[in-house]
Amino acid sequence: MHDIFVLAEHREGELREITLEILTLAGQLAEQSGGKVTAVLFGSGVDDYAGKCASFADRVLVVDDPMYENFNSAAYQQALALLIKTEKPHLVLIGNTGQGVDLAPSLAVELDVPYSSDIVALTLEGDKPVATRQYYGGKIEGRIEFKDADLYVLAIREASTPAGEGGKSGEIQKIDNPVTTEVTVRKFLEYVEAAIGEVDITQSTMLVSVGRGIREEKNMPMMEELAEALGADLSASRAVVDAGWLPTDRQVGISGKTVSPKLYLTVGISGAFQHVTGMKGADVVVAINKDPDAPIFQYADYGIVDDLFKVVPALTEKIKEMKG
Template identity: 40%
Template sequence: MGKVFVFIEGLQDLKKGSLELLTAAKASGREVVAGLIGANVKGLAAKAAQYGAKTVFIADASTLAAYNPDTFAETLTVMIKESGADVVLGSSSSLTRDLFPRVAARLDSGVASDCTILQLTSGDVKARRPLYAGKCTAEVEFVGSPVKFVLMRPNQLPVGSPDSAATATNKDFSPPAGTGKITNKEVVKGTSTKTDLTEANVIVSGGRGMQNGENFKILEELANAIGATVGASRAVADAGWVPHSMQVGQTGKTVAPSLYIAAGISGAIQHLAGMSGSKVIVAINKDADAPIFQKATYGLVGDLFEIVPKMTEEFKKALHK
């Protein structure tokens, strides 16, 4: 039975997507190895152990604080080789979408990316990924790939309970010195302190029905009341009302929250492609024939400028008594 390697993005805490993958890896009955690369990431090893990792490979160095494709790819390649794992799982993010193909190429292997269903057993791995803006899904199998790399969208798998008594063997790795062709000159971080859209459990999104960027403040108020992240349609990002980092959809971010509230969004196929994996969709639109209502779990036909503030008020009363 081959081992399974879970790559964990080194941040302040383990992302929910990493916990989902550790849970799935443990449930497969395979031996679970986790890999951590970053600066000050050592502390995360204990949590990885609680979710099923038996061994944690750690490359912890100040030079790994910012993502460098060469250094990260080289380090991860060495880790995977040493682990002997034949399946490598990662939670889809801009970092892993860049990193995994580089490492897979080094190991003469293939990557199934953007997957929403994972079938990991003791002897096999298959995955499903949406195609054609979510109109169908394709089953992905690996043929002649010594290592099988799967990138899962976050929020697709359950998270198990941690075993507080579980421990792992930690193995330290040093990043390769001076092999990279790329040097990071500057890292400009976004100012938002909210959970990233791709990780958010609740999202409130606005479309052209918001009329201007200033009006997004009523969505911010609703989002603050319910602990949500604010998203947007492409129409409003293109209009410059909000930054493109907030765009949900085919050419924006793919999200899968428990609750997605769409205000003043018509429900174009390209928008649906990015959010139709949401568990519950609430649409607010004054046009009863808007296509979004065909996807919505709950539809509110009316003026968003009346409905959204009322929702905020009611949520505040209910949640912050």
């Protein structure tokens, strides 16, 4: 059996894009192995999502029960483990997302099968998966080989495979909820939206975005001055927000905001995946960073490889001169 299970992910009334991305990846692998792709969808009133999944899968297994209205890894794990034991797929692919990292590792332990996470590329060599992961914030990559097993659970990084066009018409099968008793160890309460502060950086046309490379909070005024000269708002990487140098609503990246300014000028940001995911909508990206191998230069249009403490004041002066 070469069948591939893909866990559908949804939240607050939306099927998340990661689902279609992984279904696309699974489709590519299945073409190679001759297996079938099954989307597994837990939810409550999810016919619409099932339809979307069906155009990317050979089959959609739907468990429709109020228990799954909102994500609860304890309930998901029980249900998924039971389904997997019955259906015996060869691969189970889950998004390496806020939901996936809360579920996939413990599922793999329960099933006693090999697991790896945050996979950026996945291929099959014979029957076995081979995974590529990134290390040290994307500065190097590593190849993961697995011990022989009948089943592998793998968590796939968001946006690592672009979602395809679909075009399949998989069979939608509604099945009974395999979990028959209420899950009590963990209960979903509510979602709380992130607050929006005085500046909504998702609306900014110009952003100067600062990272850990600025080293200390006392260097913030230098960055503010550059932003002011450019008429830009300030945004930041996670590290700067964690340190409290800028409020949370200025964070760009997976757990922060997705921005789409005309100019995104990064200062001292190395360009880890978690950050660059949030800036892909920018028109022109400029990076100032001392390390020529920093991943940020793969995403920037223009780069300056130099000490930011020399470049930023010089640039501020030049912009001021230009504006008169």
